[in-house]
Amino acid sequence: MIRPRLLLLLLAVVPLFLTAQSDSERYGLPRRVMPLEKALIRLNEAGANLSYRPDQLPNLAIRVPGGKRTLDRWLNFLLRDTELSYQRGAAGYLVLLDPNLHSRSFNLYGSVTDTRSGERLIGATVQLAGEAVGTHTNEYGFYTLPTPGGRHRLRVTYVGYSPVELEFVLRSDSLLELGLIQNRELPQIIVTANGTVSETGSYLETGTRIGRAEVAQLGGPGGEDDPLQLARLLPGVTSGSDGVGGVFIRGSEAGHNLILLDGVPVYSLSHAGGLLSIFSNQAIRRIDLYKDALPARFGGRIGGVLDVHTRDGNLYQNEFTIGTTLLSTQVAAEGPIQEGESSFLLTGRYFWAGNLLRRFSEEYKFRRGKSGFTDYTVYDLNLKVNQRAGKRGRVYLSVYSGLDDYANLSVQHDTLEPVISGETVFKHAKVYSRRELVQWGTTVAALRYNHVFNDRTFGNFRLSYSNLATESAFERYDSLTEVKNRDVAGSIYSGHYDSGIRQLGLAFDGQHTLGSNSLLRFGVEAATHRFDPQLASGKVSLETFATARESLADTVHRPLQLVAYGSQEGRLNNVHYRFGLRTSVWRNDGKSFLSLSPRALLAGPLSERTDWQLSYDRTVQQVHLLNSFIIGLPSDLWVPSTRSIAPATAQQFSGKLKHRVNAAWSLEGSLYYRRMRNLVSYAEGAQTSMSWLTNLSQGRGRAYGLETLVQRNRGKLRGWLSYTLARSERRFGREINQGNPFPFRYDRRHALNVLLIYQLGEHTTLTGSWRFETGLAYSLSTELVDNFNDPNGPDLPVTNERNGYRLKPNHRLDINLHTILGSKSGRFTHALDVGLYNAYDRHNPVYYDTRREWTVRDNRLPEETQSYLQIYIAPLLPALSYQLTISGSGR
């Protein structure tokens, strides 16, 4: 018993001794992968005195290197990737949560996807249940939510999907990939403005969402679903009759809209002059329409924004859809390339109605004593491929290509009644011919790479290509020939418009969460452009221009644009704010334009049911769309800002109040005032030049209005009624309208839109829409006079006042019955649409055509007269569409 006695003697130094001993004692662990808890148990078995709460241990497998180490070293190693720490307790070592966990903030981040298809959901709400903390997924389905540590309940919601709630303990910045399941049985909710449900974060979502399902319910001409049909029912959004001329948002022009297809600017959005849009509902996931409060990432145009997102393609299941309407055949195929990793989507539309048109038009013209035909070819293709790139990235390739090719040829030979003057008999032969050729093709491609840098930083790199090539030509020939003497009287008038734009861009768009409720969005863009606008018209035959084109090579412009932007959003008490600034440099023709576009948005709740929003936007547009204003052909030319044409700018002040009456009904009212500078227009009647540059006039404009909306979101009958009172006017230099202000061509004083969707059955809806708009402000020319300055140029139309004539109002009723029939196995889904476009056959004028005629009256020599012909596009049209979707076996 020597040792006990020795130890008793050492009693005085025991505390010190024990500490030193346990610090230096080494414990062994085997070399293998083991759960954290197992490793702690092993250490205890080896003699350590460790205690912990098993419920706090993360489910973590640790690759233990093996060997003997002191307890401190083991714990430092084992707890490295956890939020656990250790400390010396009274009876041993304690492994426990960071005591400051609740006071620390972490980031929850990831993406929200459709569980079935893997499609990323844009604008899904991610919020902490019962706490005033929430956010939305961005355009890439990505979210970041700053969250204090500890236990939380997370609620994820998205329209048309079953909400998901999950509970978790947050101990570190965490990647949380969320999946939602589509629920067709849910009561449908039309979301016209984000945030119909009052949610945190929704105050800064200023876009209006146009979803696929609503578009399908609305139908369209001939049965063609068209997202823009729905967009045009929104207050403040209008267009020419039957969509001709494009979309006009709050009194700005068609060329003022920023149209982004997967982030790439598109220069034309129309098929058939605007009757249909290039956006096939098969390929589109959603469109966000912004009228005001533009995020800083949008720029380069001074009007509204149409942010179009295409679908990704199903990641888990093959789907094949084939369908037809009265105008086109559509095919769509999508599915995984490698399940869960990559997928593709290919959609195509071919308008076969064009082939019928040629045959019918030949017959039609023959019956009217003419020869000739009308031919129209339209198709478009969308391709999207996406591939997961590592754990944190995804690569997307999207390509759109579409073409419109229109030709119209009419020749008419006629012999007028002989005129007897004394003994001479004058026999006149009348030859009339019309040639119109219009072709435009858009190609847009984007290669994007999304990367989650870390829990708070997300980035998107984009390489983009956008190309619009348009060509239009016309020739009008009217002649009267005295057969015997070969005296020719008459006119020939032709024009050739050609526009080529090519844009190649490189961009980075990033998002960084600064802290709770504070988000930074920033980016840089660089783009090179190539513009080759050609414009020629005159009293010559069309062939003249074809040769002249070669000599105009110097009209090519190659501007370079550099952009940087940043915005910060956050919240101060009850006021949500977003401040942004966009800077761009445009260099063309040896001159640089630097422009600053500040943006501001303030919004918040006024009371429990009422929200307010105030915004200011300054926008700059360096490319101009020149509209020809007499003929209705799409002879629009895109031209860049040059040494002599400054970029257009606009400022908009806007305010909005929204009141939720109850869960179903809401009221909305907006006021806006918009000022535009450096707008570009052709000088009066001057479509004469071989070079577009010399005959342009710059002016200013303003637009203001009141928009109101009553909306019912739930129930069997849903829809909205909107009324807009608006004014849009322009003022140019003396060369246009003598410097007097004149109304914008699409200045719609009153606009009333009604959309009603009635749920007939679970999968059947009956939709009716009616729209009424004040008629077009039109420059009606009373006569054509010779151009004295340019005898070879075309005759000039004489108008009393620019856009001084109001055409009769536009109104139209569309009805559509939409039903979906599914087989029990879910393999086959049929979608059927039956409807009427322009149900009461209203002839809404697009423009008036001037025609010259020769008539013989009272046996006198033929007299030349002018007549006007109201041109309209769409009479009463039936709409019929059928789609069959075959789903492969998936997971």
Next chain:
Amino acid sequence: MSLNNDDIDRLVTTYREDFTPDVEQGLRRLRAEMTVVRPLPTRSRPTSRRRFLRFAAAVAVVVACVAVFFLQSDGRTHLSNPDQDLAIFTLPDGSSITLQQGATASYDPTTYNVSARDLELSGQAYFEVHPDAARPFLVQHGEGELRVTGTAFNLRTDGELMEVEVSEGAVMLEQHGKSMQVAANECGLIAPGQPMVHKPAPNLNHHAWRTGELKFDHTPIDEALTFLYDNWAIRCTWANDQACHYTVSGNYRGGDAGAVLADIAKLGGATLRALDATGKRYELSGPCTE
């Protein structure tokens, strides 16, 4: 040769029923070879110096308590431990009993080890019963009786309650004519007016007052507090009856119950407050951490 607990139980049972001296000797040989479930302080070498210190102190106590051993007033032999941590006594049959502080045991020396070995216990004690199938070792308490022929176990009595936790072999608990076998690493409980309770006790935490070892494995906090009470009569309550619910895992050695309590309170983020200077009454209060 390796044996698990079931093997031992089976062997022990066989031995009790068919006693021959050869079997007993064989069993002793067997015991010498096998690893005991838990080293007993009287047999095993201490694994840490602190434990060894405690053992040394215990040995000293045995000497101090010899006088207590022979105190008689009613013809019974009374064993008691009024002021020491542990007191180890050897009974006439060679069995040993370790009394916790405050515990007492008594037997009638005239009848003890004649046809049976009857003993009464008040408080808590650890028994190592010398094997003798002919003379069963019986502990009476309240409504229950504990019957054993040769084994090691911890027995705690508290009022009418009797709780046994067996570390070696097996014991029989009897109450109102019903009997229940409690094997090694099991715990049995007899409380008045209630059916007998039988539950596993893999960590032998009821031996902690003597061994100084507590082992928690996903143990709910209220159960952990119960062990502190059972071993050291430490009463710990939750302030305003607002208890936190969490589980703890871990090993404690050294038998410092106050320190263990401080540590498990800290794991739950609770605040520990001593209610008096005895070190036996504490109060825990939240907030409960996740």
